[in-house]
Amino acid sequence: MGMCARRTRRCAETQTLMPLRQHCQHQRLPTHPSNGPYDVSKFGIDALSQTLMEELRGSGICVSCVYLGVTKTNIARHSRYATEADATDFEGRARLAPEAAARAILRGVQKDREVIVVGLDARAAAMARRLAPNLTRRVLALAWQRLASNAKKVN
Numbered sequence: 253m254g255m256c257a258r259r260t261r262r263c264a265e266t267q268t269l270m271p272l273r274q275h276c277q278h279q280r281l282p283t284h285p286s287n288g289p290y291d292v293s294k295f296g297i298d299a300l301s302q303t304l305m306e307e308l309r310g311s312g313i314c315v316s317c318v319y320l321g322v323t324k325t326n327i328a329r330h331s332r333y334a335t336e337a338d339a340t341d342f343e344g345r346a347r348l349a350p351e352a353a354a355r356a357i358l359r360g361v362q363k364d365r366e367v368i369v370v371g372l373d374a375r376a377a378a379m380a381r382r383l384a385p386n387l388t389r390r391v392l393a394l395a396w397q398r399l400a401s402n403a404k405k406v407n
Contacts, residue, residue, distance in 0.1 A: 304365050314364045318357055319378060321371020323348045347372070 284373035303315035308315060328334045348371040360368030369375050380388040 301366075307390050312368075314361075316357075316361050316368050318360070319367070319369045320350050320353060320357075321374035321377075323344045323350055323353050323371070324351060345373075387398055 298317060303316055304315040305317075322342070322345050324343070324346040328339040331338070353370050353394070356370045357368055360370075369378050377388075380391075
């Protein structure tokens with residue numbers, strides 16, 4: 253599949269999923285330009301978790317939804333779309349060790365927390381989205397534009 257066909261398909265997917273994405277937008281979840289299907293999958297998990305929390309309340313079964321910050325993994329190295337520069341940038345931003353993330357998640361589950369926010373970046377994003385959602389969206393949009401223009405300069 254050529255580059256134009258892939259972009260056209262991605263735009264069509266994003267336009268198709270946009271109403272769900274806008275309807276489900278949750279204060280704790282940031283969105284990413286040209287990443288509609290991924291974002292919608294995250295909103296879907298969030299919505300399913302909230303639904304299960306309500307349906308299972310009082311049954312003895314607890315549901316937790318985890319909002320995980322950028323974690324030190326090799327995910328960028330194994331992405332078919334990421335360049336070496338992308339992987340290096342990701343690794344530079346990833347501060348959270350997987351073991352620390354696992355401990356924090358386990359603590360949250362043991363305390364029956366419905367929402368478990370792990371990592372300083374995830375906490376900062378959650379707080380910003382709650383306190384100033386419109387400003388946060390604008391700042392994130394500018395940051396994504398800057399990252400995209402820097403990526404074009406590198407490539």
